[in-house]
Structures are given as C-alpha cells and as structure tokens.
Amino acid sequence: MMQQAPAFTIVILLLTSFWVPIIGMIKKESAYYLSLIAIFFSFLAACATLYTVITSGPIHYRMGGWPPPWGIEFVVDYLNGGVVVLISLISLLTTISAKKSVEQEIHRSKWPLFWSLYLLLILSLLGMTETGDMFNMYVYLEVSSLTAYGLIAMGERGALLASFNYVILGSVGASFYLLGVGYLYIATGSLNMADLNKILPAIYHSKVIFTAFAFFIVGIGLKMGLFPLHMWLPDAYTHAPSAISTLIAPTMTKVSAYVFFRIILSVFNPQFSWEVIPAATLLRWIAAVGIIYGSIMAIAQKDIKRMLAYSSISQIGYIVLGIALANQMGLIGGALHIFSHAFAKGCLFMIVMAVIYKTGIRNIDDFKGLNKKMPFTMAAFCLAAFSMIGVPPTAGFFSKWYLVLGTVSGRHWFLTAVILMSSLLNAVYFFRIIEKIYFSSFVGLVNGGHGHHEHHEVVAVAEAPLGMLVPILIMAAGILAVGLFNTQIIHLLLQFIVPKGLA
Amino acid sequence: MINRYDNLIIEFFCRIIAAPVFTFGVYIIFHGEASPGGGFQGGVILGAGFIMLAVAHGMDFTLRRIREKMILFLSCVGVFIYGGIGAACILWRGNFLDYGKLPLPLDSVSVIRGIGIMGIEIGVGLTVMGVMISIYYDLIDPGGIQPELSGGEEEEQWNSF
Numbered sequence: 001m002m003q004q005a006p007a008f009t010i011v012i013l014l015l016t017s018f019w020v021p022i023i024g025m026i027k028k029e030s031a032y033y034l035s036l037i038a039i040f041f042s043f044l045a046a047c048a049t050l051y052t053v054i055t056s057g058p059i060h061y062r063m064g065g066w067p068p069p070w071g072i073e074f075v076v077d078y079l080n081g082g083v084v085v086l087i088s089l090i091s092l093l094t095t096i097s098a099k100k101s102v103e104q105e106i107h108r109s110k111w112p113l114f115w116s117l118y119l120l121l122i123l124s125l126l127g128m129t130e131t132g133d134m135f136n137m138y139v140y141l142e143v144s145s146l147t148a149y150g151l152i153a154m155g156e157r158g159a160l161l162a163s164f165n166y167v168i169l170g171s172v173g174a175s176f177y178l179l180g181v182g183y184l185y186i187a188t189g190s191l192n193m194a195d196l197n198k199i200l201p202a203i204y205h206s207k208v209i210f211t212a213f214a215f216f217i218v219g220i221g222l223k224m225g226l227f228p229l230h231m232w233l234p235d236a237y238t239h240a241p242s243a244i245s246t247l248i249a250p251t252m253t254k255v256s257a258y259v260f261f262r263i264i265l266s267v268f269n270p271q272f273s274w275e276v277i278p279a280a281t282l283l284r285w286i287a288a289v290g291i292i293y294g295s296i297m298a299i300a301q302k303d304i305k306r307m308l309a310y311s312s313i314s315q316i317g318y319i320v321l322g323i324a325l326a327n328q329m330g331l332i333g334g335a336l337h338i339f340s341h342a343f344a345k346g347c348l349f350m351i352v353m354a355v356i357y358k359t360g361i362r363n364i365d366d367f368k369g370l371n372k373k374m375p376f377t378m379a380a381f382c383l384a385a386f387s388m389i390g391v392p393p394t395a396g397f398f399s400k401w402y403l404v405l406g407t408v409s410g411r412h413w414f415l416t417a418v419i420l421m422s423s424l425l426n427a428v429y430f431f432r433i434i435e436k437i438y439f440s441s442f443v444g445l446v447n448g449g450h451g452h453h454e455h456h457e458v459v460a461v462a463e464a465p466l467g468m469l470v471p472i473l474i475m476a477a478g479i480l481a482v483g484l485f486n487t488q489i490i491h492l493l494l495q496f497i498v499p500k501g502l503a
Numbered sequence: 504m505i506n507r508y509d510n511l512i513i514e515f516f517c518r519i520i521a522a523p524v525f526t527f528g529v530y531i532i533f534h535g536e537a538s539p540g541g542g543f544q545g546g547v548i549l550g551a552g553f554i555m556l557a558v559a560h561g562m563d564f565t566l567r568r569i570r571e572k573m574i575l576f577l578s579c580v581g582v583f584i585y586g587g588i589g590a591a592c593i594l595w596r597g598n599f600l601d602y603g604k605l606p607l608p609l610d611s612v613s614v615i616r617g618i619g620i621m622g623i624e625i626g627v628g629l630t631v632m633g634v635m636i637s638i639y640y641d642l643i644d645p646g647g648i649q650p651e652l653s654g655g656e657e658e659e660q661w662n663s664f
Contacts, residue, residue, distance in 0.1 A: 007599040015586045018579035025572060065601040 002052045006061045008045035018117035024112020031112040046088040069195045071239025075132030080302040080494040090346045091122045093471035098243035101357045105241045125255045134181045134191045145170040152240040154260045162235035169232045172224030180215030189375045224256030232312045237309035242353035250346035257319045258497040270499045283324035288418045290317035295425035315341045330406030335494045340395030344387040346473035351381045354464035369437040380476040385430035387479045397480035524552040532628040536620035542627025550635025578633030584626030584644040
C-alpha cells in the first residue's frame with residue numbers, strides 16, 4: 001500500500017475536486033470542509049511517500065502498469081519527495097487559514113467553484129513535482145496555469161487585467177515548453193525523463209537539442225518569474241484574492257524552480273547544461289540582475305503584497321543562481337532556498353492575509369503600531385522577515401550561506417557581492433516595515449490630530465482569529481526548523497541532487 | 504442579445520437531424536477503445552447537438568431540456584467516472600488506471616482493459632459535452648460577468664430572452 005502513496009496524493013484531490021461543486025450546489029459552506037479533508041488526506045499520502053522514499057529508496061510508480069518508456073511514470077526521489085511534502089504542507093496550512101479570508105473576499109455563490117479550482121491547482125503542483133514524464137509535466141503545467149488564471153481573476157478590481165496578462169505570458173511559456181518537448185521527441189522518440197537522460201548524450205551537439213534546451217529555459221523561466229520574464233508576477237500576486245496569493249507565492253514558483261533543477265540535472269546532464277552550452281554563465285548573470293532588480297523594486301513599493309511579489313522575483317534569482325553556480329555548495333544552497341523561501345514567503349503572505357482580513361490595511365504606511373493590535377502575528381512577521389534578510393538561525397541564513405560558499409568556491413567574487421548587497425537591500429525594505437510596526441505609535445486611528453504625544457494610548461489587542469494564527473505560527477516554527485535542522489535536511493534529501501564527480 | 508424568430512426550414516431541419524447527431528455521438532464514444540474516435544470526439548458531437556438546438560430554437564428551449572445545474576453536474580460526474588474507475592483499480596491491487604486488474608467476469612485481460620477504457624471514455628464524453636455546452640452558454644451570455652454560475656438565482660435572466 002505504501003507503494004501506492006504517490007498516486008494517492010493526486011487521486012484524492014482529483015476525485016474530491018469534482019464533488020466540491022456538486023456538494024456546493026446543495027450547501028455552499030460544505031465545499032470548504034470537503035476540500036480541507038481532501039487536502040489533509042493528500043498531505044498524509046505525501047508524508048507516506050516521503051517516508052517510503054527515505055526508508056526504501058526512490059519510488060517508480062507506473063500509471064496503468066505500463067513500463068516506463070511507453071507508459072507514464074511517477075518518479076519520487078529524495079529531492080521531489082521533500083518538495084511534495086513541502087507543497088502539501090503549505091497548501092494544508094493555507095487552506096486552514098484561508099477560510100475566513102475567502103468568505104470575506106469571494107462572493108458566496110462562487111465558493112464551490114473557487115474550492116474546486118483550488119484543489120485542482122494543488123493537484124497539478126503535486127503532479128508537476130512527482131511526474132517522470134516530459135509530456136505529463138506539460139499537462140500538469142497547463143492545469144496549474146489554467147486554474148491559476150481562474151483563481152487570480154476572482155480577485156479585486158484589476159484582477160481581470162492581471163489574470164489576462166498572465167494568460168498571455170503563461171500561454172507563451174507553456175508553448176515554449178511544449179515546443180521543447182516536441183523537439184526532444186523528434187530527436188529521440190522518447191518522453192520519459194530517465195530514458196531521455198540515457199539517449200541524449202549521443203546527440204548533444206545537435207542543434208535541435210540546443211533549441212529544445214533554450215525553449216525549456218524560457219518556458220520554465222516564464223512560469224517561475226525569472227527576471228526578464230517576470231512581468232506577469234507582481235500584478236498577479238497583488239490583485240489575486242489573498243488566499244490565492246498565499247497559495248501560489250510559496251508553491252507555484254517553487255515547483256517551477258524544482259522543474260528547472262530536474263531539467264538541467266536529470267533530463268539533460270550537467271555536462272551538457274554547463275559545458276556543451278554555456279548556460280550556467282548566462283543564467284548566473286540573469287540571476288544576479290534579477291536579485292538586485294527585485295530587491296530595488298521591492299523597496300519602491302507601497303502596497304505590501306506588491307512588495308512581497310517583487311521580493312519573490314529576487315528570491316527566485318537566488319534559486320537560479322544556486323543552479324547556475326554549477327558546484328556542490330551552490331546546488332545545495334539553491335535547493336535549500338526552495339524550502340526556506342517557501343516557508344518564509346508563505347508565512348509572510350499568511351500574515352498579510354490575516355492583516356487584510358482583520359484591518360483591511362495594505363499600504364505599508366498604515367502598519368504603524370500594529371504590534372499592539374496583533375502581537376503574535378507581528379512577531380511571526382519579524383521572524384519571516386529575518387529569514388528573508390538572512391539572519392541566523394532562520395532558514396534564509398543557511399541557504400544564503402551555502403550560496404555564498406558556492407560563489408566563493410567558484411571564485412565568482414562579484415556574485416558574492418551581489419548576494420551580500422541584496423541581503424542589505426532586503427534589510428532595507430523589511431526594516432522599513434518593522435520600524436513602522438514596532439517603533440511608531442498607532443497614530444492614524446488613535447490620537448488623530450495630535451500625534452506628538454508619545455505616551456501610548458491603550459490599543460485593544462485584536463489578534464487574528466485562531467484559524468489564521470495557528471497556521472502562521474506553524475509556518476514560523478517551520479522557518480526555524482528548516483534553519484536549525486538544515487544539515488539533517490541536506491543529509492536526508494538534498495545531498496543526492498549533486499551529480500557525481502562535482503566539486 | 505439573441506432574439507428568437509420562427510424559421511420553419513431551420514427548425515424542421517434540426518428536428519430531422521437532431522436524433523442522428525446524438526446517435527452518432529454516442530456511437531463514437533462507445534467505439535473509442537477499438538477504432539478512431541473516443542470520448543473527446545463523441546462528447547464534442549453531443550455538445551454540438553445541443554448547441555445546434557440552441558441556435559435553431561433559442562436558449563430557453565434548450566435550457567428547458569438541459570439546465571445549467573445539469574451541465575455542471577454532468578461535467579463533474581464525467582471526471583469522477585474517469586477518476587473513479589482509475590482509483591477502483593487500486594482496490595484490486597493494480598496501479599492507478601490499471602484496468603486489467605478489474606474483477607470483471609471475462610477471460611482475457613485485453614477485453615477487460617477494453618471495457619475499462621470504454622468506461623473512462625463515457626466519463627470523458629460526458630465532461631466534454633457539458634463543457635462544450637457551458638462554453639456556448641457563456642459566450643452568448645448577455646450582460647457581462649455573471650456572479651452566479653452554479654446556483655439558481657439567475658434563472659429570471661435566462662427567461663427574459
């Protein structure tokens with residue numbers, strides 16, 4: 001039964017997601033609980049998958065029992081086992097915390113369809129992570145894009161335009177990916193990743209393969225919001241319903257980053273990606289520019305969701321930088337950054353969701369004195385912000401530390417400077433908010449005209465509801481856990497991604 | 504806004520052709536596992552049949568025969584049939600979608616596989632039919648974005664055609 005676990009992560013969500021609208025026709029409120037139960041069981045299946053992988057090695061699951069080069073297979077190894085658990089854990093916590101926010105932001109009649117699409121989005125992200133087949137990956141990629149278009153469009157004013165931009169760019173990205181798959185299929189006659197990895201080295205100097213590789217980089221780059229291809233991302237994150245920003249910010253770009261790892265390391269092999277094509281050099285520069293650009297743009301924002309979106313662009317730069325450093329420390333740093341950034345960004349967006357739900361505040365200037373109102377939430381905000389900046393012992397410090405070690409061992413001094421400088425810029429835009437939260441009184445609402453009174457008025461504690469607060473605190477604990485147990489995570493999961501014979 | 508007006512030729516022609524169209528759609532769905540065709544193509548033909556009725560006789564005529572809720576229900580049930588047959592294979596110790604493992608009273612595995620594929624083709628057909636009709640409904644939908652897709656509050660709007 002444990003060998004069936006990878007299928008269960010998907011099947012449970014698939015079967016439930018189409019009952020949600022039907023149940024929702026009878027009673028709208030039940031849609032949420034049905035989704036929550038399904039995601040919970042999917043999470044258990046993901047844990048079972050990871051447990052099986054750790055105890056008895058990678059799982060190869062054949063859909064329909066057909067052997068791999070012809071049939072579709074799910075391959076769960078150490079890296080994607082970890083990512084599967086990460087995605088389903090964050091989805092579960094987001095779902096728990098999103099109930100009230102969705103009820104506030106989404107029209108009641110749309111709830112069943114909302115939760116149905118929501119389940120499909122999580123399903124497709126898990127599918128992208130687990131699949132071992134290039135075309136199957138494309139299908140899940142499209143499902144995730146289509147559901148995301150729909151969910152983003154349910155947001156506030158401006159969401160339709162944001163969603164439309166994303167439709168255009170997302171379709172272009174998916175088409176690039178599909179063209180790449182087509183080229184590989186023409187050249188090799190296979191779609192299975194492991195099979196391609198065996199066949200490809202013989203024809204590495206063919207121009208078809210070069211083109212396919214370029215298409216993959218552009219297609220996946222668009223989906224993950226890599227620097228020059230990020231134009232859809234800020235608007236989509238800003239205008240989407242808070243629950244959807246919270247779901248897609250930590251999961252969707254991270255899954256795409258994982259796909260990036262997978263294509264560069266296990267579909268093509270590192271010799272091709274780094275030596276035959278000088279992809280690493282190009283990606284290093286793109287990542288470096290993206291890191292700085294994202295941070296500077298984040299400083300310039302007034303809306304907290306938009307600021308976090310630009311910060312995401314910068315963090316994606318770190319992950320790509322890790323891959324492009326092409327050495328042991330860089331790869332491990334990039335992979336660990338998937339985990340640390342998923343927790344930190346998920347936590348931040350959950351906090352923003354709670355703040356918007358409770359107070360309606362989105363402008364950073366209005367965060368003044370919020371620590372009096374929501375002390376626990378703001379403490380978690382600080383922790384997550386420290387992780388984004390890279391303060392030990394949070395998760396962000398360790399992933400950045402490995403990245404810095406990678407740049408040092410590769411003698412890329414300029415990139416070392418970029419990482420350090422970006423950390424400074426992160427500190428600028430997060431301390432700007434932390435300063436508002438903790439060191440200025442709640443002027444706007446409490447003492448109106450005479451703000452020079454420094455003695456604090458009593459502000460009633462109006463903490464986020466328990467359903468939001470508990471997931472936020474769990475995520476905050478997750479940030480600390482990934483930081484403190486980073487050696488264990490690397491030892492258990494991430495050390496296996498480093499190709500043999502790499503310094 | 505689409506207004507209905509009587510056109511004897513179109514209505515009479517539709518009446519003649521409707522039954523063959525639906526029969527043909529079902530035929531294609533049921534022969535999908537052994538010959539060209541299948542759930543998607545058959546579903547499109549079934550959906551086209553309803554769209555033809557809507558074009559010839561107007562929306563309210565069609566909506567009396569297949570309501571919005573019914574369309575949503577069919578789309579969802581279709582996928583559930585697909586996934587359910589796939590998941591049933593897990594109960595009999597197969598992998599997901601491994602139809603050969605289904606406990607049907609037939610001798611050869613290939614026939615059982617054929618039956619399994621036919622089952623999922625029916626599911627696919629229902630879903631595709633439902634989605635085709637609902638896309639058409641949405642395209643001719645007057646008055647911009649509707650807040651209600653699955654509930655019953657917009658029926659007055661439809662009846663005002």
